[in-house]
Amino acid sequence: MVKPWETVERVVNGTFNMQKRWIDSNDLHWDAAQSQLSAQNMYDRIYKMKFLPPGRGLWAMGSPLTEERRMFAALNNCAFVSTETMWDGNPSLPFTFMMDAAMLGVGVGFDTKGSAVANHKSLTVFAPSNSNTKNYVIPDSREGWVHSVGRLLDSYLLKNNSVVTFDYTQIRPAGRPIKGFGGLSSGPDPLEQLHEHIRNVLDKNAGKPLTTTSIVDIMNMIGKCVVSGNVRRTAEIAFGDPADEEYVDLKNYEVNPHRAEYGWTSNNSVFANLGMDYCDVVKRIIANGEPGFSWLQNAQQYSRMIDPPDFKDYRAKGGNPCLEQTLESMELCCLVETFPTNHDDIADYLETLKYAFLYAKTVTLGTTHWPESNAVMLRNRRIGTSMSGIAQFISRRGLDDLKTWCEAGYQQIQSVDKELSEWLCVPQSIKTTTIKPSGTVSLLAGATPGMHYPESRYCIRRVRISKHSELIVPLTEIGYTVEQDVVEANSMVVEIPIDHGEGVRDLTQVSMWEQLSLAAFLQRYWSDNQVSSTITFDPKTEGSNIEHALHYFQYQLKGISFLPRLPLGAYAQMPFEAITEQKYEELISKLKTLPEPSVPKPPRHPPSRNSKYKRPNVDLRNYKIKDKTDPEMELFCDSTSCVVVETEKSINSSDRLRSRNAHCRSNAWSALQMCGKKDRQYEVLL
Numbered sequence: 001m002v003k004p005w006e007t008v009e010r011v012v013n014g015t016f017n018m019q020k021r022w023i024d025s026n027d028l029h030w031d032a033a034q035s036q037l038s039a040q041n042m043y044d045r046i047y048k049m050k051f052l053p054p055g056r057g058l059w060a061m062g063s064p065l066t067e068e069r070r071m072f073a074a075l076n077n078c079a080f081v082s083t084e085t086m087w088d089g090n091p092s093l094p095f096t097f098m099m100d101a102a103m104l105g106v107g108v109g110f111d112t113k114g115s116a117v118a119n120h121k122s123l124t125v126f127a128p129s130n131s132n133t134k135n136y137v138i139p140d141s142r143e144g145w146v147h148s149v150g151r152l153l154d155s156y157l158l159k160n161n162s163v164v165t166f167d168y169t170q171i172r173p174a175g176r177p178i179k180g181f182g183g184l185s186s187g188p189d190p191l192e193q194l195h196e197h198i199r200n201v202l203d204k205n206a207g208k209p210l211t212t213t214s215i216v217d218i219m220n221m222i223g224k225c226v227v228s229g230n231v232r233r234t235a236e237i238a239f240g241d242p243a244d245e246e247y248v249d250l251k252n253y254e255v256n257p258h259r260a261e262y263g264w265t266s267n268n269s270v271f272a273n274l275g276m277d278y279c280d281v282v283k284r285i286i287a288n289g290e291p292g293f294s295w296l297q298n299a300q301q302y303s304r305m306i307d308p309p310d311f312k313d314y315r316a317k318g319g320n321p322c323l324e325q326t327l328e329s330m331e332l333c334c335l336v337e338t339f340p341t342n343h344d345d346i347a348d349y350l351e352t353l354k355y356a357f358l359y360a361k362t363v364t365l366g367t368t369h370w371p372e373s374n375a376v377m378l379r380n381r382r383i384g385t386s387m388s389g390i391a392q393f394i395s396r397r398g399l400d401d402l403k404t405w406c407e408a409g410y411q412q413i414q415s416v417d418k419e420l421s422e423w424l425c426v427p428q429s430i431k432t433t434t435i436k437p438s439g440t441v442s443l444l445a446g447a448t449p450g451m452h453y454p455e456s457r458y459c460i461r462r463v464r465i466s467k468h469s470e471l472i473v474p475l476t477e478i479g480y481t482v483e484q485d486v487v488e489a490n491s492m493v494v495e496i497p498i499d500h501g502e503g504v505r506d507l508t509q510v511s512m513w514e515q516l517s518l519a520a521f522l523q524r525y526w527s528d529n530q531v532s533s534t535i536t537f538d539p540k541t542e543g544s545n546i547e548h549a550l551h552y553f554q555y556q557l558k559g560i561s562f563l564p565r566l567p568l569g570a571y572a573q574m575p576f577e578a579i580t581e582q583k584y585e586e587l588i589s590k591l592k593t594l595p596e597p598s599v600p601k602p603p604r605h606p607p608s609r610n611s612k613y614k615r616p617n618v619d620l621r622n623y624k625i626k627d628k629t630d631p632e633m634e635l636f637c638d639s640t641s642c643v644v645v646e647t648e649k650s651i652n653s654s655d656r657l658r659s660r661n662a663h664c665r666s667n668a669w670s671a672l673q674m675c676g677k678k679d680r681q682y683e684v685l686l
Helices: 004-025 032-047 055-060 093-103 113-121 142-157 189-205 212-228 257-261 279-288 296-301 346-363 371-380 390-397 399-424 440-444 472-478 512-525 543-553 581-588 655-660 668-672
Strands: 078-081 107-111 129-137 162-167 236-240 266-271 292-294 331-338 383-387 458-466 481-484 491-499 534-537 559-564 576-578
Touching: 004 032, 004 055, 004 346, 004 399, 032 346, 055 440, 078 093, 093 107, 093 142, 093 212, 113 212, 129 142, 142 162, 142 189, 189 212, 212 236, 212 257, 212 266, 266 559, 279 543, 279 559, 331 346, 331 371, 346 383, 346 399, 390 399, 390 512, 399 512, 458 581, 472 481, 491 581, 512 534, 512 543, 543 559
Parallel strands: 078 107, 107 236, 129 162, 236 266, 266 292, 331 383, 534 559
Antiparallel strands: 078 331, 292 559, 458 491, 458 576, 481 491
C-alpha cells in the first residue's frame, strides 16, 4: 500500500518540478536553496493536513501522467462548456469536450442554449445520408472513444454526412487492466450502448431543431457511459432557462419516464434572473430538491460580494457541477483545500495559505490538450482556495474570528498571488478563493466538509467497494460491517463509525435561514468565486419559506441548491446515517485496536470524553497491493460520496442525492491516512 509520506513526497516533488520546468523554459531565475526550503514547508503543511491538494492532485501530481505524458488537464477539478456557439462550425465540440474531460475524471457543467439558437436560426438535425456508409475502427484509447462519439454526432448535425458505423474489435475485452489510469476495462459494451442511445435521440430530432431535452439527454448518456466504464468518476450539472417548461420538467419522471435511466447523472439548475418569480420553481424544489439556482449576473459583476462590482468575469457563461467556481466556456479550474481548525492561530493559517496557493498557482502553468481551454485558462489563471471545517471553527472560535480569518486570509492570498505572478511572469489570477463542498479530503483532515454541518455528531459513514477488492478481507478481520450493496451486485458496502467531535451542532439544530446566512457570509468575506452550498430544509416547516428566502438572498449569493431533509432510513445504505453515542460506542467496541501508526496529529475521531473504548486505528501498513506505474485515480478523491470502485456504481438514494454524489467516488482515507513516517528527510527532485 502506498504510504502517505510517499504520496506527499510525490505531490511536492511534482509541484516543484512543474515550477522549475516553467522557469527553465522561460530563462528565468531559479533559486534552488529557497525552493528547497519552500518544498519542505509545503511537505510539512500537507502531511500535517493544514492544507491538502484536491483528490485529483493527490492522484496525478508528480506521477508519470503529468511528469512524462504531460496530461495536466487531469490536475483540474472541474470545467464548463456552453452549447451556445455549437452551430458555428463544430456542433459536436461541447459533447466531445464533455466526454473527454469526464474520462479524465473532470466534472463538467453545460448549458442548453444551443437549443434556443437552433430554434431562432431554424437550424435542424439532419438524417445521415444512406447513399454512403463510413466505418470507423475505434482505437482502444480515451481519444478513440471520444472521436467515435464526435463522428456520430457530426453525421446528424452537419449537412450531407454519411451514415457512420463502428468496429469495436480493437477495444480490449472486459476485465483487462487499464494502463496508466488503473482499474479494469469495461469492454466495448458501454460505448456501443451510448452510440445506440445517441442515434435514437437524434433520429427523433431529424428535420427539426435540436431540443433542450435532447441536449441534456446526450450529455447525461455520455456521463452514464463514462461511469459504466469502471474506473472513471465524473459529475455533471445542467443549466437552463427557468421559463423553459421542457427544461424544468426534465427530472419529473412522470412527464419524462425514459429519463429515469440516466437523468440522475446531472444536477439541474436554472440561470435565475434577479427579481424573477420563484414560485413555480420552488414547488419542484419542495418535491425533489431541484432545480438549483445560479445568478450569473452576480457572478459576472462581483468578486467578493462585499467589494464593489469589478466585472472581472463578464465573459463567464456558467459554473462547475458543485457550483463553487464561475467559469467561461471550456474553462477548467484548480482547487486546493485549507483547514483553519488544524491551526493554532491566524499567523499559522496565513503561512499555510502561501503554500496552498503556491500549489494551485503551479497547476495553472500546465496546459491542456484543448486549445480552446488553454486560451481561457492561460489568461484567467483561475484558482479556488477553499476552507473546510467551517462548522467546527464557528463552534470553537465563533463567527467574529471567522470573519477576521476570512478577511486577513483573502488579503494574504492577493499579496501572495501578486508576488508569485511577478516571479513566474504570468497574469495574476482572475479569481482566487472559493468554498467547495468537499467530502473525502476534508474527512481525511478531520474536518467537516466545506461550510456544511454534519448530519449528527455520531454517524455511520458507508463506503462502497468493489466485490473483488483486496481490502474486503482486512476490513472484515478488523471488525467493520461489510455487506452486499443492495443496488449493485458487484459491490459491497463498508460501515465506518464516525465522531465529528464535541460541540459541533448537527443539521437538525441549524435552520435553513442560518445555512443561507452562512453561505452569504462566506460569499461576502471569503469567496470571490462562489460558495457551494446545499441547503437542507424540512419540507413541512420550511418549504413554504424558500420562495421568500430566495427573494432576500438573490442579492447576496451567486448560486445555491436545496435538499429536502430525508427521514432516517429513507433508503437503504445511506452514505451518512445519524446514530446515538451509545450506538457509536457499541460499534467501535467491536473493532480490533491495532498499533498506532506514526502520524503527525491526533486521531481525527477521538472517543467521547466518557467513552471507555479507544478508537481503533486501522493499520494496513503490512497490507500489499499490486504495484502500478501510475497511482490509481480511484484511490485519490474528494467528493461527498466515498466509494472504492473497480466496477460500475449506482448511488442508492433519491435522484438529487445520486447526482450530488456522482463525482469521483473513492476511498481516499485508505490511500493516505493509514500509515507513515513522522521524522524523515525531505527530498525534492529539482
